[in-house]
Amino acid sequence: MERKVMIVNESGLHARPAGMFVKKASEFKSSVEIEFNGKKINAKSIMGVMSLGLSKGSEITIIVNGEDAQNAMNALVELVESGFGEL
Numbered sequence: 895m896e897r898k899v900m901i902v903n904e905s906g907l908h909a910r911p912a913g914m915f916v917k918k919a920s921e922f923k924s925s926v927e928i929e930f931n932g933k934k935i936n937a938k939s940i941m942g943v944m945s946l947g948l949s950k951g952s953e954i955t956i957i958v959n960g961e962d963a964q965n966a967m968n969a970l971v972e973l974v975e976s977g978f979g980e981l
Contacts, residue, residue, distance in 0.1 A: 895967055896957050903977035906949035911978035916940045918973055924960025926970065937970075 901907060907915065919926040919937040926937040930952060935942035937956070948954065954974075958967045 895959070895963055896955050897967055897971055898953055898955050899971050899974045901948050901950055901952045901954065901974065903980040904950055905980065906952065907943060907946070909944070911980070912940060912943040914978050915970065915973060916943055918969055919966070921969075922958075922960070922962045922966035924958050924963045924966045926966060927957040929955040929957060 903911060905911075916938055927934050928937045928943065928946065930946045930948065933946065934957070935946060937943060946952075946954075956967065956970050956974075958970070960966070
Protein backbone atom coordinates (compact mmCIF):
# COMPACT_ATOMS: atom_id res chain seq x y z
CA MET A 895 0.00 0.00 0.00
CA GLU A 896 1.14 3.54 -0.72
CA ARG A 897 0.31 6.93 0.71
CA LYS A 898 1.61 10.40 -0.10
CA VAL A 899 2.37 12.66 2.84
CA MET A 900 3.92 16.14 3.22
CA ILE A 901 6.82 16.94 5.55
CA VAL A 902 5.38 19.75 7.72
CA ASN A 903 7.97 20.42 10.42
CA GLU A 904 10.18 23.49 9.85
CA SER A 905 13.51 21.66 9.93
CA GLY A 906 12.49 18.74 7.68
CA LEU A 907 13.88 15.27 8.29
CA HIS A 908 17.11 16.15 10.05
CA ALA A 909 18.76 13.60 12.38
CA ARG A 910 16.22 13.53 15.24
CA PRO A 911 12.99 13.14 13.21
CA ALA A 912 14.72 10.81 10.73
CA GLY A 913 15.73 8.66 13.70
CA MET A 914 12.17 8.73 15.01
CA PHE A 915 10.85 7.62 11.61
CA VAL A 916 13.37 4.76 11.34
CA LYS A 917 12.65 3.64 14.91
CA LYS A 918 8.88 3.63 14.27
CA ALA A 919 9.25 1.82 10.92
CA SER A 920 11.45 -0.80 12.59
CA GLU A 921 8.69 -1.65 15.08
CA PHE A 922 6.76 -3.40 12.30
CA LYS A 923 7.39 -6.64 10.44
CA SER A 924 6.29 -5.12 7.13
CA SER A 925 8.79 -3.70 4.69
CA VAL A 926 8.72 0.11 4.69
CA GLU A 927 10.11 2.29 1.93
CA ILE A 928 10.09 6.00 1.18
CA GLU A 929 9.98 7.27 -2.38
CA PHE A 930 11.01 10.85 -3.16
CA ASN A 931 12.00 12.38 -6.52
CA GLY A 932 12.24 8.97 -8.16
CA LYS A 933 14.53 7.56 -5.44
CA LYS A 934 13.28 4.70 -3.25
CA ILE A 935 14.99 3.83 0.03
CA ASN A 936 14.54 1.40 2.91
CA ALA A 937 12.83 3.45 5.64
CA LYS A 938 14.40 1.24 8.32
CA SER A 939 17.84 2.63 7.39
CA ILE A 940 18.86 5.95 8.99
CA MET A 941 21.43 6.51 6.25
CA GLY A 942 18.81 5.91 3.59
CA VAL A 943 16.33 8.33 5.13
CA MET A 944 18.99 11.00 5.67
CA SER A 945 20.22 10.59 2.07
CA LEU A 946 16.89 11.92 0.75
CA GLY A 947 17.55 15.38 2.20
CA LEU A 948 13.88 15.97 2.99
CA SER A 949 12.92 19.52 3.90
CA LYS A 950 9.65 21.19 4.88
CA GLY A 951 7.19 20.91 2.01
CA SER A 952 8.74 17.73 0.56
CA GLU A 953 6.03 15.29 -0.54
CA ILE A 954 7.06 11.70 0.04
CA THR A 955 5.36 8.41 -0.73
CA ILE A 956 5.40 5.87 2.09
CA ILE A 957 5.22 2.30 0.74
CA VAL A 958 4.40 -0.51 3.17
CA ASN A 959 4.01 -4.22 2.42
CA GLY A 960 3.47 -7.08 4.86
CA GLU A 961 1.24 -8.56 7.52
CA ASP A 962 1.01 -5.43 9.69
CA ALA A 963 1.06 -2.94 6.80
CA GLN A 964 -2.08 -1.04 7.80
CA ASN A 965 -0.88 -0.46 11.37
CA ALA A 966 2.57 0.55 10.12
CA MET A 967 1.12 2.99 7.58
CA ASN A 968 -1.20 4.57 10.15
CA ALA A 969 1.62 5.04 12.68
CA LEU A 970 4.08 6.49 10.15
CA VAL A 971 1.59 8.89 8.55
CA GLU A 972 0.55 10.08 12.01
CA LEU A 973 4.20 10.65 12.95
CA VAL A 974 4.92 12.71 9.82
CA GLU A 975 1.66 14.70 10.02
CA SER A 976 2.32 15.52 13.68
CA GLY A 977 5.58 17.22 12.64
CA PHE A 978 7.58 14.77 14.79
CA GLY A 979 6.53 16.72 17.86
CA GLU A 980 8.19 19.89 16.56
CA LEU A 981 5.04 21.87 15.69
